[in-house]
Structures are given as structure tokens and as C-alpha cells.
Amino acid sequence: MTNVDGQKFNIVQSGWHELLRLPRRQKLRLSSAAEEDPLLDVFARVEESAWDCQDAYVKEVRLSGSWLNLTGALAFRTQGASPGSEGAIVLEANGTRVDWKALAGDHRAAGPLEVLAPGHVHSSEWADGKIHRVTFLTARIKFPTATLRIDWVNRAVPGSTLNHLNFGALDLRRFSEGTGMDIGGLLGHDNHSWASTVPPQCAGSSSLWGGSSTERGSSQSIVASFAQVS
Numbered sequence: 001m002t003n004v005d006g007q008k009f010n011i012v013q014s015g016w017h018e019l020l021r022l023p024r025r026q027k028l029r030l031s032s033a034a035e036e037d038p039l040l041d042v043f044a045r046v047e048e049s050a051w052d053c054q055d056a057y058v059k060e061v062r063l064s065g066s067w068l069n070l071t072g073a074l075a076f077r078t079q080g081a082s083p084g085s086e087g088a089i090v091l092e093a094n095g096t097r098v099d100w101k102a103l104a105g106d107h108r109a110a111g112p113l114e115v116l117a118p119g120h121v122h123s124s125e126w127a128d129g130k131i132h133r134v135t136f137l138t139a140r141i142k143f144p145t146a147t148l149r150i151d152w153v154n155r156a157v158p159g160s161t162l163n164h165l166n167f168g169a170l171d172l173r174r175f176s177e178g179t180g181m182d183i184g185g186l187l188g189h190d191n192h193s194w195a196s197t198v199p200p201q202c203a204g205s206s207s208l209w210g211g212s213s214t215e216r217g218s219s220q221s222i223v224a225s226f227a228q229v230s
Helices: 100-104 173-179
Strands: 015-022 040-048 056-064 074-077 090-093 113-116 132-142 147-157 160-170 222-224
Antiparallel strands (some): 074 090, 147 160
């Protein structure tokens, strides 16, 4: 992961994590007013891999907040070991399953939400012993001051394959500088020490491949950026 300050770390704790919140959550006192509703709140569900509990991947991303008034809350999920697996692509708006194939053919149907499907998707090859990744669907949510991107990715290494999600929040500079609003979540200015701490049950365990997950190159891309990325 790379947060808005350029700090890099891995999420190794399974469960739900708040990736982004605009505005950042405040530490409220009992006498203070209730916290304001967010413009945007992004949560991700992380699961450890079956072969290494220190190797975790995002399987679901949920978006809510007033910036999504045209679509309602959005959910993106994946499961399985290949792009063709059952449940490999799940997209929901306001709790209702969306036909992403129809959406990919009509970008006007869901306001700021755009779905891009590659022309041809094939399973990853790993005969050379290297890690291979194939992006088999992309969703973009374009707001006036930022763009979010969710990629459905198949990752393959010798002996195992899985589907996971990548997430990016791009071009936050105009929003942050223009409003002075602090950015919360693990990709913002919230503390990430717990999320990036290896669970006790994993400490001292050895990977099938040897070395850390970063050394194996298996980490995924979860990024928040102040700069526009094309």
C-alpha cells in the first residue's frame, strides 16, 4: 500500500479496513456534536491466502457517502482462482447486483461509474516460475475532484492462482488543497501500525516460497495519490 504521504506498507491483518474517509474521523468528546456524514467512505475486506497467512489480498471494496448520491452505495467483490470462476466479478449498487456486461456497453447508465472490460482475457501462465497478473475488469468512479479505480486481477504463481482487487484513489490534490479537509483511512493520515503488524499466529511461520511477501513480489496495488495518474 502507498498512502497520500508516500509511505509504503503491507496490510497483513485479515478483516475489514477503512481505506479512505473524507473528512477524516474526529476524536469526539462526549459534549461535542455528532460527527458529520462523510463525502466518501471506502472499506476493504482483506483475506490471507491459503498458502501463507502473511500474504493477504483485498477481496471486497465498499464505497458509501454523499458523493455517491447518483448510484447509491457501491460494492465490488471477487472470489475464485480464475477470471472465469463463479463469483469472480460481483458489482452491486444499493445492495442490488449489477449486470457489469450491460454496464460496460452503456457508460451513461450509472452516473460516475464506468466499467471497462478488456477485449480478451486468458488465464495466467506460470510455466517460467514467475508471478503473472492479468487484469480482467476495471471500474472507475469519476468525481469532480478525484477518481477511484478498482481492478479485478488474477494472480498466478507455480502451484496456485487467485483473484483479488486492486484499488487506487487518484488526483486528491485539488480536493485537499482547495478545501483544507484532512484525509482519513489507511491511505490517508490514520495510523496503519496495527493493520501492517504480522498476527501472532503468523510470526515465525515460513512461507512455501521462502522470504517475505514483498521479496516474493506478491503484494498488490492499493494506492492513494495526490498526483494525477493517467
